[in-house]
Amino acid sequence: MSLPSHIYIQESASKTLADLLLKGNYSRVAVLTDENTNQHCLPEIRKILPETTVFIQIQSGEENKNIASCTHIWKELTDAGFDRKGLLINLGGGVITDMGGFCAATYKRGIRFINIPTTLLSQVDASVGGKLGIDFMGFKNHIGLFQDADAVLIDPRFLSTLPFRELRSGYAEVLKHALIADLAHWRTLPKEGWQDLNWREIIKHSVEIKHSITTADPTEKGLRKVLNFGHTIGHAIESFFLEQAENKLLHGEAIAIGMICESYLAQQKSGLTAESLKEICHYIASVWPTEPINQDIFPAIMDLALQDKKNEQGVINCTLLAKTGEAVINIPISRQDIRESLEWYNKKGWQ
Numbered sequence: 001m002s003l004p005s006h007i008y009i010q011e012s013a014s015k016t017l018a019d020l021l022l023k024g025n026y027s028r029v030a031v032l033t034d035e036n037t038n039q040h041c042l043p044e045i046r047k048i049l050p051e052t053t054v055f056i057q058i059q060s061g062e063e064n065k066n067i068a069s070c071t072h073i074w075k076e077l078t079d080a081g082f083d084r085k086g087l088l089i090n091l092g093g094g095v096i097t098d099m100g101g102f103c104a105a106t107y108k109r110g111i112r113f114i115n116i117p118t119t120l121l122s123q124v125d126a127s128v129g130g131k132l133g134i135d136f137m138g139f140k141n142h143i144g145l146f147q148d149a150d151a152v153l154i155d156p157r158f159l160s161t162l163p164f165r166e167l168r169s170g171y172a173e174v175l176k177h178a179l180i181a182d183l184a185h186w187r188t189l190p191k192e193g194w195q196d197l198n199w200r201e202i203i204k205h206s207v208e209i210k211h212s213i214t215t216a217d218p219t220e221k222g223l224r225k226v227l228n229f230g231h232t233i234g235h236a237i238e239s240f241f242l243e244q245a246e247n248k249l250l251h252g253e254a255i256a257i258g259m260i261c262e263s264y265l266a267q268q269k270s271g272l273t274a275e276s277l278k279e280i281c282h283y284i285a286s287v288w289p290t291e292p293i294n295q296d297i298f299p300a301i302m303d304l305a306l307q308d309k310k311n312e313q314g315v316i317n318c319t320l321l322a323k324t325g326e327a328v329i330n331i332p333i334s335r336q337d338i339r340e341s342l343e344w345y346n347k348k349g350w351q
Contacts, residue, residue, distance in 0.1 A: 029050050116152075182325055226327040252288075
């Protein structure tokens with residue numbers, strides 16, 4: 001596997017960006033940030049930006065990945081007189097790259113954009129593969145489209161700006177990539193000291209896996225669905241807690257729970273061995289907190305799972321593991337299956 005030519009992994013985001021701006025013949029440039037990347041990451045690239053650059057800032061957090069934020073971004077571009085040769089640079093995590101790309105791809109039927117992902121989650125997942133979108137009515141990524149960035153500039157140095165919890169959230173996608181596609185890599189991931197991994201190599205490996213999958217199936221007609229392991233139940237859990245005033249879960253935290261639940265279902269439905277189930281769940285529980293989920297909210301989680309984009313004709317289609325390192329798609333699951341998996345999670349059935 002190798003990286004596509006438009007994805008750069010190097011500790012020189014500003015230098016690469018300067019070269020791209022010189023060659024790109026863009027009429028105007030705008031940079032999208034949130035309050036965190038505006039403070040911690042923008043100084044790294046500000047020095048090479050044109051004097052006429054427009055700076056657009058939104059509030060951080062998944063709860064702000066919505067149509068209201070898009071309206072603000074579109075208005076700023078309009079007020080600045082951006083034409084179709086303009087460029088939007090998305091400097092931030094998955095919210096920024098997903099929503100910024102979506103706004104660029106729809107503004108005047110499409111302007112170009114460059115992603116500079118600054119979190120582990122966005123570097124290994126959200127910035128690769130061309131999926132763009134926003135949340136709508138409480139449903140994750142409910143409105144969106146497919147469009148590749150002009151370039152993706154991944155600078156591992158930005159990870160030093162992250163709180164521990166954010167770094168751990170992104171690590172869930174690293175683990176997922178190993179579980180669905182690379183048994184050998186899974187065997188090398190440490191239970192302790194994972195935060196001291198060689199992130200450049202880890203990011204490169206995950207990007208190569210995701211790129212190989214999305215290149216074969218760019219619009220998720222089949223194979224690309226393997227990337228959704230842990231996400232049918234995990235997204236439903238994330239969406240539910242996103243609406244709560246307290247106890248919000250980060251994406252990776254919800255996906256960690258989803259991977260435990262869906263590994264349980266894999267042992268029931270797709271051939272995952274009991275030994276592998278315990279091994280996977282022990283690993284996840286060693287990295288992420290596994291607090292019980294109140295049974296009273298099970299029905300709401302099941303309702304949210306019914307809105308998953310992989311579903312067809314009312315059937316909940318799930319991606320499960322056939323074995324560690326190999327996933328299978330379109331396995332139908334029921335509301336009762338989801339309930340049983342959540343109950344098993346609460347009981348810590350792997351212990």
